[in-house]
Amino acid sequence: MVNKPAQKTTKRKSRTKSHSKSTDNPSNEQLLTYYHEMLKIRRFEEKAGQLYGMGLIGGFCHLYIGQEAVIVGMMAATEKQDSLITSYRDHGHMLASGMDPKGVMAELTGREGGYSKGKGGSMHMFSREKNFYGGHGIVGAQVSLGTGLAFAHKYRGDNGVCQAYFGDGAANQGQVYESFNMASLWSLPVVFVIENNRYGMGTSVERHSAMTEFDKRGDAHAIPGLKVNGMDVVEVRKAADLAISHCRAGKGPYILDMETYRYRGHSMSDPAKYRSKEEVSKVRKESDPIDTLRERIIAAGAADDAQLREIDKTIKAVVTEAADFAQKSPEPDPSELYTDVLSQSLTHA
Amino acid sequence: MTTEILMPALSPTMTEGNLVKWHKAEGDNIASGDVVCEIETDKATMEVEAVDEGVLGKIMVPEGTEGVLVNAVIAILLEDGEDVSAISTAISAAPAQAPVPAAAATPQAPQAPPAVPAAQALQVEAAPAVAPEPEYSGPMVNMTVREALCSAMSEEMRKDKDVFLMGEEVAQYQGAYKISQGMLDEFGAERVVDTPITEHGFAGLAVGAAYSGLKPIVEFMTFNFAMQAMDHIINSASKTLYMSGGQMSSPIVFRGANGAAARVAAQHSQCYASWYAHCPGLKVVSPWSAGDAKGLLKAAIRDPNPVIFLENEILYGQSFDVPDDPEFVLPIGKAKIERSGASVTITAFSIMVGVALEAADILAGEGIEAEVINLRSLRPLDTETIVNSVKKTNRIVTVEEGWPTCGIGSEIAAVIMEQAFDHLDAPLSRVCGVDVPMPYAANLEALALPKVHDIVAAAKAVCYA
Numbered sequence: 149m150v151n152k153p154a155q156k157t158t159k160r161k162s163r164t165k166s167h168s169k170s171t172d173n174p175s176n177e178q179l180l181t182y183y184h185e186m187l188k189i190r191r192f193e194e195k196a197g198q199l200y201g202m203g204l205i206g207g208f209c210h211l212y213i214g215q216e217a218v219i220v221g222m223m224a225a226t227e228k229q230d231s232l233i234t235s236y237r238d239h240g241h242m243l244a245s246g247m248d249p250k251g252v253m254a255e256l257t258g259r260e261g262g263y264s265k266g267k268g269g270s271m272h273m274f275s276r277e278k279n280f281y282g283g284h285g286i287v288g289a290q291v292s293l294g295t296g297l298a299f300a301h302k303y304r305g306d307n308g309v310c311q312a313y314f315g316d317g318a319a320n321q322g323q324v325y326e327s328f329n330m331a332s333l334w335s336l337p338v339v340f341v342i343e344n345n346r347y348g349m350g351t352s353v354e355r356h357s358a359m360t361e362f363d364k365r366g367d368a369h370a371i372p373g374l375k376v377n378g379m380d381v382v383e384v385r386k387a388a389d390l391a392i393s394h395c396r397a398g399k400g401p402y403i404l405d406m407e408t409y410r411y412r413g414h415s416m417s418d419p420a421k422y423r424s425k426e427e428v429s430k431v432r433k434e435s436d437p438i439d440t441l442r443e444r445i446i447a448a449g450a451a452d453d454a455q456l457r458e459i460d461k462t463i464k465a466v467v468t469e470a471a472d473f474a475q476k477s478p479e480p481d482p483s484e485l486y487t488d489v490l491s492q493s494l495t496h497a
Numbered sequence: 498m499t500t501e502i503l504m505p506a507l508s509p510t511m512t513e514g515n516l517v518k519w520h521k522a523e524g525d526n527i528a529s530g531d532v533v534c535e536i537e538t539d540k541a542t543m544e545v546e547a548v549d550e551g552v553l554g555k556i557m558v559p560e561g562t563e564g565v566l567v568n569a570v571i572a573i574l575l576e577d578g579e580d581v582s583a584i585s586t587a588i589s590a591a592p593a594q595a596p597v598p599a600a601a602a603t604p605q606a607p608q609a610p611p612a613v614p615a616a617q618a619l620q621v622e623a624a625p626a627v628a629p630e631p632e633y634s635g636p637m638v639n640m641t642v643r644e645a646l647c648s649a650m651s652e653e654m655r656k657d658k659d660v661f662l663m664g665e666e667v668a669q670y671q672g673a674y675k676i677s678q679g680m681l682d683e684f685g686a687e688r689v690v691d692t693p694i695t696e697h698g699f700a701g702l703a704v705g706a707a708y709s710g711l712k713p714i715v716e717f718m719t720f721n722f723a724m725q726a727m728d729h730i731i732n733s734a735s736k737t738l739y740m741s742g743g744q745m746s747s748p749i750v751f752r753g754a755n756g757a758a759a760r761v762a763a764q765h766s767q768c769y770a771s772w773y774a775h776c777p778g779l780k781v782v783s784p785w786s787a788g789d790a791k792g793l794l795k796a797a798i799r800d801p802n803p804v805i806f807l808e809n810e811i812l813y814g815q816s817f818d819v820p821d822d823p824e825f826v827l828p829i830g831k832a833k834i835e836r837s838g839a840s841v842t843i844t845a846f847s848i849m850v851g852v853a854l855e856a857a858d859i860l861a862g863e864g865i866e867a868e869v870i871n872l873r874s875l876r877p878l879d880t881e882t883i884v885n886s887v888k889k890t891n892r893i894v895t896v897e898e899g900w901p902t903c904g905i906g907s908e909i910a911a912v913i914m915e916q917a918f919d920h921l922d923a924p925l926s927r928v929c930g931v932d933v934p935m936p937y938a939a940n941l942e943a944l945a946l947p948k949v950h951d952i953v954a955a956a957k958a959v960c961y962a
Contacts, residue, residue, distance in 0.1 A: 194529060198548040201505025202568055208509070231709065265742035272740035281708050281745070286732050292698050293733055296705020303661070303687065303711060326698025333693070411530075417508035419541035432530070488743040489777050491801035 174382055176450035182224065182381045183445060184459055186216040186438050189240040191467045192249055193412075196239065196256055199471060200416050205256045209270045212240035214411040217437035218343055219244040221384025222311060225392050229306050233281040233294040234313035236271035237343075237410075241313065245278040249466055253474035261477030265484060279308075288321030290314060291340065295327040298338035298401070309337040309395040317348020319362055328369040328401070337395035339388075340366070340403045343378065345410040350422040363405035371401050378406030379435045382444075409435075500549045500574040504558070506567045507536060507543050514538045515563045516571060525553045527574065534560070534571070551576050627830035627877070637818040645787035645819055646676050646752075646808070649794035650714060652823050654684055657712065660798055663690040663703060664716030664753075673718045674754065674813055700726030700751070704733045707749040707803075714798060717753035720769045720807065726751075734803040735778030750797045752806035755783070756847065756898045757935055757946060759811065766935035766942075768899030770846070773805040774875040774908070780829050781876040783807040785850035787817035789873055792827030800829060807875075809848045832879035834886070838866030841956045842886040844909060845896040846872040849947060853896050856952035865960055875905060883909060884916045891922040892959040896952055901929040923959040928952050 174182075193211045200209050212219075215237075223244040226232070234241045242252050247263065255262025255273050263273040271285040281297060284290040294312025301308035318324065319342055331338050342362045346353055353360045363373030372394070376387040384406065391402035409431045413420045420428075445451050451459075504514070515537040521527060532544045533553070554575040558565055565571065575581070640648070654660045661684075666673045668681040668691040681689045692699040696717065703713040717723045723730065734747040757766040773781045780802055784790040790808070797804035819825075835850060836857050845853040850871045857867040868886050872879065887893050893913060895906035906927035913925055931945040 194548045197546075198505075201507070201545075202503060203506050206509060233705070263742065264740055264744070267742050268740040274737075274741040274745045276744055281705070282737070282741070284733070286728055289701060289728060289733055292701025292729065293705035293708065295698075296702035296707070297709050298705075299702055300706040300709035300711050303706070323695075323697045323701060326693070326695035327702065329693055329695065330698060330702060417511075417540070419543045421541070488739045488741075490780070491738055491743075491746040491748075 174385065176445075176448060178224070179441065179445050179448065179450045180459070182217075182220050182385075183438070183441050183456070184463065185220040185223070185244055186381065186441065187460065188249070188463050188466065189216045189220070189243050190438060191463050192243060192253070192470065193239060195467045195471050196253065197412070197416070199253075199257065199474070204475060205270070206258065207269055208236065209256065209416045210237040210414065211412040211416075212237055212410070214431070214437070215343055215345060215378070215408045216240060217381040217384050217441075218341070218378045218406045218408055219313075221381040222339075222341060222388045224381075224385045225388035226311070227308075229279075229301075229308035230392075231279040231281055231294075231297045231301070231308060231310045232313075233290045233297060233310065234283070235287065235290055235315060235318065236283070236285045237315070238271065238273065238283045242273055242275070242280060242283075245275065245280045247273070247275050247278055247280060249470035250473040253470040254477045257474040257477070258479065259474060259477035260480045260484075261473060265488075266480040267484065267488065288314060288318040288323050291318065291321070291324045292327045294340075295331050295336060295338055298331065298336035298395075299334070301337050302334070307396060309339060309392050311339045311341055311392075313341045313343055315348060316342060316344040316346065316353050316362060317351070317356060319344075319365060320348075320357060325369070328366055328371055331401040332366070332369040332371050335398060335400035337398070338401045339391045339395055340371075340401060342403065342405050343408055344405055345408050347410070347414070347422065349414045350418070350420075352422065361405070363403060365405075366401070366403045371403055373403035373405060375405045375407065378408035379431075379437045379440065381437060381441055498576055499554060499579065500551060500576070501570045502533065502547070502572040502574055504565045504567050504569045504571050505536070505545055507538050507545075508540060511538050511567060513564050513566045516558050516560055516565050517542060519556060519560045520544075521553045523553055523556055527551055527553055536565075547574075549574055552579070554579075554581055627828050627879075630827060630831055630833065631825075633820045633822070633825060636821045638821040639816055640787050640819050641814055641816050642784070642787045642790045642808070643674070643676055643813040645791035645817075646794055647678060647680065649791045649798070650677070651680060651683065653795055653798040654680075654688060658688075659710065660712045660714065661688040661690065662714045662716065663692055663699060665692055665694055665718050667691060667716050672716070674810060676716070676813070696722050696725040697729065701729040701733060703749060704729050704747055704803075707734070707747040708737070708745055710748075712748045712750075712798060714750045714752060717751060719758075719765060719810070720753050720755040721765050721767055723751065723753070723769070730773075730779075730803070730805070731776055735776050738802070739778060746801050747803045748801045750794070750800075750804050750806055752794070752797070753808060754810040754813075755807035756809055757930075757942070760937060760939065760942060761935075762937040763934035768807075768897065768930065770807060770875050770897065770899055771904045771908070773807075774878070774905065775903075776876075779803050779805055779876060780874070781805045781807065782829055782874045783847045784873065785812065785845075785847055785871050786819075787815075788819045788825075789827065789833075789871070791819055792825055793829065793873060795826045796829050799826070804829070807847060812848055812851075815851075827873070830874045830877040830879060832873055832882040833871045834868060834882065835871045836867065836869040838868040839890055840866045840868075841892040841894060841960055842868050842870060842883070842890045843894045843896060843952065843956060844870045844872055844883060844906075846875065846905070847898070849896045849898055852947065852949055853952055855949045856956065859949065859953050860956055863957070863962070865956060865962060867956055872905070878908065878912070880912050880916065883912065887913060887917045888920045891920055892956075893921075894926045894928060894952065894955045894959060896928045896947055898930050898946060900932050901927055902932065904929055923961065926955040926959050928955050
């Protein structure tokens with residue numbers, strides 16, 4: 149290696165800035181909200197895995213189990229006008245955005261009651277109401293699209309910030325750097341959230357990336373970055389506040405390198421031969437985001453075991469209801485095959 | 498209450514598998530996430546994790562069993578506090594150990610698709626009925642195609658602040674082909690945006706902006722460079738309305754020079770009409786005259802769908818009379834009969850319309866009256882106008898600059914076969930670009946592109962003249 153990495157010469161002023169005071173010591177209420185949201189995603193995904201096993205969900209299905217702290221911590225710092233876009237591992241993002249678990253699960257089963265009327269599936273759901281812009285199946289595409297959502301925030305002057313999520317695998321896509329360049333050049337309000345779960349499908353970061361410090365991937369475009377413990381929702385929340393306020397202040401984009409881990413395979417049919425069982429169980433045992441938070445809640449006296457069990461029960465009921473709905477909702481009418489190809493309105497609203 | 502553990506499907510295609518090993522024994526506590534057993538599929542051996550918590554009450558399928566069908570009950574889980582006696586009821590209610598057929602056990606086995614009538618199977622376009630071209634009898638103004646494009650964009654940008662222009666050299670340079678001349682001064686750098694030379698990225702950015710309801714006009718310096726942006730045009734723009742069940746449209750125009758210019762060789766001289774016209778979710782237009790350019794570009798900007806707008810560099814400087822009316826808009830999906838005739842139909846689009854009209858003049862001198870159709874819109878294609886013309890002339894020649902294979906002419910041939918077969922007095926004839934990458938040498942380039950005499954010869958051939 150002859151070339152010195154560019155980070156040596158780039159200013160990284162934001163990295164030393166103190167974190168927002170509101171989240172340094174999260175309130176008991178905040179902790180319980182995080183717990184609720186993270187557990188909802190975990191239980192939803194476990195149920196989705198089960199329905200897949202029963203043949204009720206088809207095709208590709210990418211579970212988010214293990215990464216829950218990332219989206220829940222980020223959403224805690226999000227405001228109503230902000231927008232969000234992600235890849236195909238999107239169930240957690242939709243639930244955390246406030247989308248109805250019934251509609252999400254029914255899309256997974258390909259039913260009329262799904263968010264896309266059964267025409268999108270696991271990888272393609274959207275909600276204008278929640279400013280959730282998908283759900284994209286082409287690796288890296290959402291980074292350029294999200295930069296465009298940020299362009300629109302700035303164009304309209306609506307004070308919104310876009311969060312564009314992508315994995316360590318997508319971080320090597322060419323369009324990511326084209327987007328970094330434009331986002332920085334035009335000071336667009338976009339947080340690039342790299343969910344580094346250590347594997348791009350079955351290839352580990354060390355095997356797919358010449359430079360694995362993803363927080364520094366913006367150096368060539370003068371975008372500040374921060375490495376974050378993505379298994380700790382409180383740490384994620386702090387980083388989210390920092391990055392989002394940077395963008396909202398008109399200072400341009402920000403990169404968050406979320407170090408996280410996915411317990412399940414890349415998709416349902418992944419036998420995970422590229423990593424050891426010991427590696428997975430070590431992460432689960434030592435840094436599971438939900439177990440860690442549970443301990444923190446009990447230590448802080450925010451809730452006792454019985455109260456947490458109540459939350460578990462409530463969530464179980466929500467997920468069961470979603471699964472029931474997803475099985476009872478009818479398949480889309482055959483006439484739906486031909487609709488939604490072109491927008492029929494003569495002029496765009 | 499007991500819970501059944503079912504044989505899971507571990508891939509999109511799995512119907513059965515072998516139960517290789519139990520990791521838990523009867524009486525063991527199980528937490529969700531615990532590995533309970535290993536299953537071998539035709540592709541791999543995979544671990545099965547528990548979803549529910551409880552105590553493993555009874556193993557229904559012993560390890561070593563082969564060919565266990567998906568959804569067969571492989572074990573019974575007891576809830577905390579339940580004892581094994583709960584299982585007797587469970588077993589009687591559960592399917593017998595011999596696994597049930599997967600299809601029956603899958604409550605929502607896919608139904609056989611309903612028989613689709615042939616006419617419906619050919620429903621390739623969900624476009625609304627196209628309104629006819631408005632009658633116009635007001636004053637005309639002479640302008641170049643370049644000026645027409647600029648005035649279309651400027652008028653729409655004055656009317657709608659959500660419309661903006663972006664692309665390489667559109668602002669300070671005033672447009673690589675001077676289409677956006679003066680627009681930076683009028684609309685400012687927020688709405689006339691110079692981009693880096695990164696088509697993939699800025700096309701994606703523009704589609705993202707369109708998702709949020711802005712109406713970007715993306716100028717590709719030429720459509721050759723849009724190859725880098727193809728993923729966003731097709732996967733991100735054209736499919737999202739469908740994938741979102743109608744929620745998320747992409748009101749965006751991709752425009753720029755398409756096809757051969759002059760002496761710029763293979764990588765800068767390709768016609769992409771048939772590539773885009775192939776794809777549902779897009780509209781594709783290709784104007785010839787300045788009136789086409791202005792009326793169709795305004796329609797494209799107002800359209801709520803992604804529209805591919807294929808211009809031609811050589812036409813930019815040509816002048817035509819254009820209706821002097823800011824509300825002059827042409828309907829997308831309607832062809833125009835540029836010249837009426839009863840002997841033979843000639844279809845063309847973009848620069849080839851002019852070439853076809855020249856050919857028609859020559860043919861008229863030989864007593865052959867050609868009807869020249871300017872297609873204007875390639876998706877949706879105005880098949881009605883083409884078919885009606887063929888019903889009158891009984892002969893048709895298609896003309897395009899692009900390659901013959903799977904081209905616009907091929908599509909028209911298929912339409913004529915399906916809808917006007919009995920009206921043909923001669924086989925359809927295609928006049929196309931030669932099936933080679935565009936050469937640089939002047940003589941070879943000329944040989945590669947359709948010429949007036951090629952059209953004349955084809956028309957005479959189908960007229961047996």
